[in-house]
Amino acid sequence: MEINQNTKSSGPVIxxxxxxxxxxxxKETIEAVRGLxxxxxxxxxxxxxxxxxxxxxxxxxxxxxxxAPTEGTAEVAGFDVVRDRAAVRRSIGYVGQxxxxxxxxxxxxxxxCQARAHGLSRRDARVRTEELLEAFDLxxxxxxxxxxxxxxxxxxxxxxxxxxxEPPILFLDEPSTGLDPQNRANLQEQVRRLNADLGTTIVxxxxxxxxxxxxxxxxxxxxxxxxxxxDTAARLKSALGDLVSMExxxxxxxxxxxxxxxxxAGAQITVNGTHVAVRAAYGRDAAPGxxxxxxxxxxxxxxxxxxxxxxxxxxLNLTGRSxxxxxxxxxxxxxxxx
Amino acid sequence: MTIDIETPTATAPAVRRTPVKAEPxxxxxxxxxxxxxELQPVLRQPASVLFAMVQPLVFLGLFAPLLxxxxxxxxxxxxxxxxxxxxALMSASFTGANLSEEIISGSFExxxxxxVRRSALMVGKALREMVPLVLQTVIIVxxxxxxxxxxxxxGVLTGVAVLVPFSVGLGALSLALAIxxxxxxxxxxxxxxxxxFPLLLLSGVLLPIDGAPGWLKTASDLNPMKYVVxxxxxxxxxxxxxxxxxxxxxxSVLVAAFGLWVGVRTMNRAS
Numbered sequence: 001m002e003i004n005q006n007t008k009s010s011g012p013v014i015x016x017x018x019x020x021x022x023x024x025x026x027k028e029t030i031e032a033v034r035g036l037x038x039x040x041x042x043x044x045x046x047x048x049x050x051x052x053x054x055x056x057x058x059x060x061x062x063x064x065x066x067x068a069p070t071e072g073t074a075e076v077a078g079f080d081v082v083r084d085r086a087a088v089r090r091s092i093g094y095v096g097q098x099x100x101x102x103x104x105x106x107x108x109x110x111x112x113c114q115a116r117a118h119g120l121s122r123r124d125a126r127v128r129t130e131e132l133l134e135a136f137d138l139x140x141x142x143x144x145x146x147x148x149x150x151x152x153x154x155x156x157x158x159x160x161x162x163x164x165x166e167p168p169i170l171f172l173d174e175p176s177t178g179l180d181p182q183n184r185a186n187l188q189e190q191v192r193r194l195n196a197d198l199g200t201t202i203v204x205x206x207x208x209x210x211x212x213x214x215x216x217x218x219x220x221x222x223x224x225x226x227x228x229x230x231d232t233a234a235r236l237k238s239a240l241g242d243l244v245s246m247e248x249x250x251x252x253x254x255x256x257x258x259x260x261x262x263x264x265a266g267a268q269i270t271v272n273g274t275h276v277a278v279r280a281a282y283g284r285d286a287a288p289g290x291x292x293x294x295x296x297x298x299x300x301x302x303x304x305x306x307x308x309x310x311x312x313x314x315x316l317n318l319t320g321r322s323x324x325x326x327x328x329x330x331x332x333x334x335x336x337x338x
Numbered sequence: 339m340t341i342d343i344e345t346p347t348a349t350a351p352a353v354r355r356t357p358v359k360a361e362p363x364x365x366x367x368x369x370x371x372x373x374x375x376e377l378q379p380v381l382r383q384p385a386s387v388l389f390a391m392v393q394p395l396v397f398l399g400l401f402a403p404l405l406x407x408x409x410x411x412x413x414x415x416x417x418x419x420x421x422x423x424x425x426a427l428m429s430a431s432f433t434g435a436n437l438s439e440e441i442i443s444g445s446f447e448x449x450x451x452x453x454v455r456r457s458a459l460m461v462g463k464a465l466r467e468m469v470p471l472v473l474q475t476v477i478i479v480x481x482x483x484x485x486x487x488x489x490x491x492x493g494v495l496t497g498v499a500v501l502v503p504f505s506v507g508l509g510a511l512s513l514a515l516a517i518x519x520x521x522x523x524x525x526x527x528x529x530x531x532x533x534x535f536p537l538l539l540l541s542g543v544l545l546p547i548d549g550a551p552g553w554l555k556t557a558s559d560l561n562p563m564k565y566v567v568x569x570x571x572x573x574x575x576x577x578x579x580x581x582x583x584x585x586x587x588x589x590s591v592l593v594a595a596f597g598l599w600v601g602v603r604t605m606n607r608a609s
Contacts (some may be wrong), residue, residue: 089452094447102443103439103443103445110375113371118363
């Protein structure tokens with residue numbers, strides 16, 4: 001806790017200025033990350049959201065000292081990621097896309113090794129290892145080769161290894177890819193608690209909209225190596241408004257309803273025969289009153305549907321493409337970036 | 339019907355109970371930590387390792403009977419040290435395959451982001467090669483001694499000492515190759531397979547180089563392994579000619595220096 005508060009008083013724990021990374025493949029130059037300016041305060045839980053190849057992982061790999069920026073600078077925990085690599089590495093936990101524990105090793109040995117690498121005494125390392133194994137429900141699997149563990153167990157082991165020195169900052173690269181829904185929910189709960197209970201600053205990348213939505217206080221939407229939106233999920237979505245769809249007995253009732261709905265501030269209304277669609281900020285709050293009014297006016301709604309905007313709508317609105325559709329389109333860039 | 343949905347409470351994450359005190363780690367401690375980790379699979383599953391060591395015995399069993407029968411067993415005496423050197427070459431050059439596996443599975447990335455010095459990561463992994471070298475030599479010598487092989491213990495021990503830098507250096511080169519190949523393990527295998535056979539044949543392990551044409555002799559003279567094998571042959575026979583031993587040990591140290599230099603450079607750039 002002390003570490004976190006100290007960092008908090010001295011400004012952001014992550015700061016990038018014009019962070020840029022190019023990859024050269026043959027004669028082609030791929031601009032994986034272009035001039036990223038970003039600040040993350042202590043205790044934040046931030047999700048980098050974007051399609052594969054958007055530059056999320058490349059950004060994370062620069063912040064964790066795995067690759068050097070082509071241009072620009074980044075500071076993590078107050079240390080420069082190029083000049084002060086060793087200090088950055090001591091300050092962070094990293095859960096990569098792969099498994100942290102070697103498949104031919106045993107879980108307990110791997111946690112222990114990581115603890116020793118971080119300078120814990122043999123005794124402290126042993127205590128800490130048991131503590132982490134227990135917290136992640138791995139004690140009884142710790143003496144089996146990692147290759148024999150289930151996907152969910154391995155992922156928990158990865159996170160345990162990342163937390164060995166109680167890092168003030170934890171990076172997770174696509175943490176829930178390949179996990180079944182239950183394990184995904186468990187992992188998200190653990191990440192949330194870690195942030196809430198210990199105040200650990202957490203930065204994770206994901207291409208799961210639901211994950212960014214459910215987990216992160218702040219969503220940084222990245223596309224083609226640039227930040228295209230950066231806000232809470234709720235605010236990103238509320239800017240788009242809810243969609244209220246209504247069905248009426250006849251076209252006359254539908255037109256009357258459209259006139260009534262026009263009183264909702266900023267509403268965009270589309271009438272199509274007996275169907276009326278209203279898109280408005282906080283449309284879900286306006287819908288009950290609208291339905292009651294229309295019933296009182298003798299033009300009752302026969303069918304109602306209210307849909308809140310998703311982060312996919314946000315992405316679609318920002319880029320003109322659906323996030324889901326973008327996955328395949330940009331997969332080749334990711335391959336080159338890896 | 340009303341159903342109350344209860345939010346499941348997941349197990350608490352790593353809540354702090356013991357304060358974590360991280361002390362600075364010295365270079366030697368870093369190397370030891372990496373070396374200990376490397377040896378864990380060997381210690382935890384000795385059976386799998388011993389199984390891999392049967393390979394040189396198969397070679398001995400199927401190749402030694404083809405040696406000319408000199409009547410005094412001198413052929414075996416000549417052949418065994420070569421097999422020991424060959425085993426060292428095979429074992430050390432294979433070591434990158436383990437790293438390839440770690441690169442693909444992700445554990446190597448974790449080590450790269452950890453505070454372990456990159457140089458320690460390379461040196462610790464390369465030093466691991468000492469262990470199979472010693473074990474394999476013990477097994478080979480134990481198997482051939484009941485036959486017409488004269489055991490000169492001091493010579494064999496010195497022979498192992500001469501092979502240590504050679505093994506470590508080759509191990510480092512193999513690790514560097516695995517890092518350069520990244521996720522494409524086939525690149526590692528192609529280069530490794532292409533490199534070991536010229537090294538092996540030009541060292542005179544299987545057949546003497548003496549009767550070779552001039553160009554082949556020159557190529558052999560450029561092969562450091564040849565000097566190592568020459569030294570091993572004298573040592574296993576219990577003779578200690580200073581110039582041959584100096585050449586063998588010198589070549590071995592040269593391989594170690596070159597291998598570790600390349601290895602540490604590659605490790606420093608690994609991502």
